Amino acid sequence: MLTQAQRLGPSVAARAQLLAQEIMEAQDLEEESRLKGVNTFFNRAIQFRDDKDVWGQLDYWASPLEMMNRGQGDCEDFAIAKYFALMAAGVPSAKLRLVYVRAQIGAVTQAHMVLAYYSDPLAEPLILDNLLGDIRPASRRPDLKPVFSFNAEGMWQGVGASSAGDPSARLSRWRDMLTKAKAEGWW
Numbered sequence: 001m002l003t004q005a006q007r008l009g010p011s012v013a014a015r016a017q018l019l020a021q022e023i024m025e026a027q028d029l030e031e032e033s034r035l036k037g038v039n040t041f042f043n044r045a046i047q048f049r050d051d052k053d054v055w056g057q058l059d060y061w062a063s064p065l066e067m068m069n070r071g072q073g074d075c076e077d078f079a080i081a082k083y084f085a086l087m088a089a090g091v092p093s094a095k096l097r098l099v100y101v102r103a104q105i106g107a108v109t110q111a112h113m114v115l116a117y118y119s120d121p122l123a124e125p126l127i128l129d130n131l132l133g134d135i136r137p138a139s140r141r142p143d144l145k146p147v148f149s150f151n152a153e154g155m156w157q158g159v160g161a162s163s164a165g166d167p168s169a170r171l172s173r174w175r176d177m178l179t180k181a182k183a184e185g186w187w
Contacts, residue, residue: 001065001088001185008069015045015068019085026089032126035117035135038085039128046081047072048130061173063180078130079115080177083151084186086117095119097149097156103131104143116149150174 001020006013022041026034049072051060064081067073073081079098087093095118103112116125116138125138138144146158150167168175181187 004065004184008065011071012065012069015071016065018045019064019068023085023089031091031095031117031119032135034086034089034091035126035128038082038089039135040133042078042081042085043130043133045071046078046130048074048078050074059173061177063177063184064186065184066180075113075130079113079128082115082128084181086115088186091117093152094121097125097151099125099127099144099149100147101144102147104145105131112144114144152178 001016006016019041022037026037029037046067051057051074054060054070054072054074055062059076061080062070062073062077064084067077067081076098083096083098086096097116097118099114099116101112101114102109112131115128117128117135118125126135127138127141127144128135129141148158149156150171152167154163155165155167155170156163168178
């Protein structure tokens with residue numbers, strides 16, 4: 001990841017170096033402390049902006065280094081970056097799911113993505129979100145209605161246990177993201 005970041009320029013290399021330090025320090029912590037460190041890192045280091053403003057497209061899933069290169073990203077970009085950073089810090093992919101939700105923001109309901117962490121398969125997930133600085137259990141996020149969730153291992157309706165198929169086959173943006181993440185050295 002650091003080698004690829006250096007190729008993108010000094011500002012990306014500096015952000016990536018800070019992230020690498022966060023990941024290294026997090027590896028010695030309990031998982032929930034890892035979540036907090038990575039969540040805080042991205043929520044502070046990256047500015048929220050819509051894809052149209054950042055990429056000139058209605059929907060673009062940026063890789064972690066692409067987002068760090070711009071210093072901006074939307075909800076998918078935050079969730080994706082946190083997912084890969086937490087895996088790099090030793091959190092198993094099986095405990096993490098990207099969750100597409102309908103978010104109630106004031107009087108408006110809009111599409112949104114968050115990252116969910118499951119300490120075990122039957123546990124209530126903790127939600128990492130770029131809209132809130134703190135990590136909360138899903139029950140304390142009544143503003144979010146899950147539609148589907150996925151990770152590198154599978155796809156599910158809502159946040160349940162019923163498989164909804166292979167996310168790489170059903171989500172072309174996720175398939176593209178996995179290719180970019182591999183090229184960036186995330187796995």
